[in-house]
Amino acid sequence: MKPSLSRYWTFQLLGWGVFALINIFFSLVFNMFSTRMLFRLVFFVEIGILFTHLMREVIHKVGLLMRKLQHQIVIFIMLTIIFGLLWALVQTPFEIICDLRSGANKDKPFHMLFIINFSMVLPLFLIWNLIYFMYHYVQKSRKQQMDTIKLEALVKELELKTIKAHINPHFIFNALNGIRSLIDLDPPRARRAVTELSNILRSSLSAEKGETIAFKDELRIVKDYLALEHMRFEDRLRIDYKVDDATLNQPVPPMMLQTLVENAIKHGISKQVAGGIVEVTSDYKDNFHELIVRNSGVFNGGTSKSGGFGLSSTRDRLQLLYGEKARFEIRQAEPEVVEARVLIPLN
Known part of the structure; x- marks a missing residue:
């Protein structure tokens, strides 16, 4: 049997791949495409995949999807901010060391570049978490509906069997009384x-x-x-x-x-x-x-x-x-x- 990607990794690679293609498209349209830009984008996507995967591991580790809806929303927001800060903390020094800054950002100090990177990745992580949250919420709702349907079917089957069990003895009792009167x-x-x-x-x-x-x-x-x-x-x-x-x-x-x-x-x-x-x-x-x-x-x-x-x-x-x-x-x-x-x- 050939190994196949799980649904999660399929969506993960597809999502970040679409993000990379959109950036390349607009860089070509506005004549901003360069080797530096491509290198920066590849690094951006790589650590984006890494950090979102780590974020998913944390979600599973703390059992977030099993908690109340209000708690899930609050923790998802906190995780988005924390991993956004961590991502900016990795991306910013990498850009400075590898000299990947361009345009107006080239001469900005570390803290300004950090804020820019954080504000840029925060919406992406927020969208990623929102999609992940909604997907599992829908899956959980569908599973609950299927479990409810199965339970209702089981109850219906048991009720029908119970009713039949009452009917037959009731009928036999009356029939035997009739036969007794004829003996x-x-x-x-x-x-x-x-x-x-x-x-x-x-x-x-x-x-x-x-x-x-x-x-x-x-x-x-x-x-x-x-x-x-x-x-x-x-x-x-x-x-x-x-x-x-x-x-x-x-x-x-x-x-x-x-x-x-x-x-x-x-x-x-x-x-x-x-x-x-x-x-x-x-x-x-x-x-x-x-x-x-x-x-x-x-x-x-x-x-x-x-x-x-x-x-x-x-x-x-x-x-x-x-x-x-x-x-x-x-x-x-x-x-x-x-x-x-x-x-x-x-x-």
């Missing part, structure tokens, strides 16, 4: 119910692998669940599907529709003496995938007792996955019909 009354139906439950568990375990699944897979879970519940409620439960086949491949949060259907059974159908209907609708509306679960019953206003963890988890998952773009509401659509409606933005 003594109708063992063959109970066995079929166990088969339905195993299908649901197998599907739900597969759903855990991603943040979303195809709607057709989610619908399969719902159909298994409703088939199981139909064994428990028999003629008290009527089921109607209004599904646009074009929506079957749309991604949806796993177990979300099943949660809404489970909520419709638990808080709607099971409380109706005559039972009722559960209607599942999937269609496109504007730029959304619309999912609707309607059930016979009375909505009591969305208290925690009515919705429990299921409805809150639906809101939480939609918020985490889609932000403000997704919508969810549950309401009394008709005097005896409760409607849960989800709008998922299309990609």
Whole structure:
């Protein structure tokens, strides 16, 4: 592998190189170019690189970039002045000894030449420090933003996993209660119910692998669940599907529709003496995938007792996955019909 310059040395050499070229250009334009001028410029650039590099070492040594912003500004100004004085202290005697003074500066005493050199290099060091400071400030801000994004993604992942961990035990508990009620009354139906439950568990375990699944897979879970519940409620439960086949491949949060259907059974159908209907609708509306679960019953206003963890988890998952773009509401659509409606933005 060929050795390559670091980003710092690339910018360092490029910056001072541009400075040297600008000086040469203007010396040619104003007919001031000479061997003396070129020699002085080369020395100027060399010690400029040396002193700015030493200044960088001091910045890293004292951990300046890790301090508060106010402290950084004050110390950067102090470093600029100190290294400007040191630079002038080296440049001035060199010019005198090597007889590199020209024009009006040729006969000036040491202290005057020192002041001139200091006032000349101070703006350069100030610009160098300003660029260095701003570069690292921007880099630090970008790193903090990336760390924040990674942290938010990690929190989102953990929250989604936590929500899923709550959903599955909640569903299993209700399903097992349904099977229990069938064991003594109708063992063959109970066995079929166990088969339905195993299908649901197998599907739900597969759903855990991603943040979303195809709607057709989610619908399969719902159909298994409703088939199981139909064994428990028999003629008290009527089921109607209004599904646009074009929506079957749309991604949806796993177990979300099943949660809404489970909520419709638990808080709607099971409380109706005559039972009722559960209607599942999937269609496109504007730029959304619309999912609707309607059930016979009375909505009591969305208290925690009515919705429990299921409805809150639906809101939480939609918020985490889609932000403000997704919508969810549950309401009394008709005097005896409760409607849960989800709008998922299309990609």
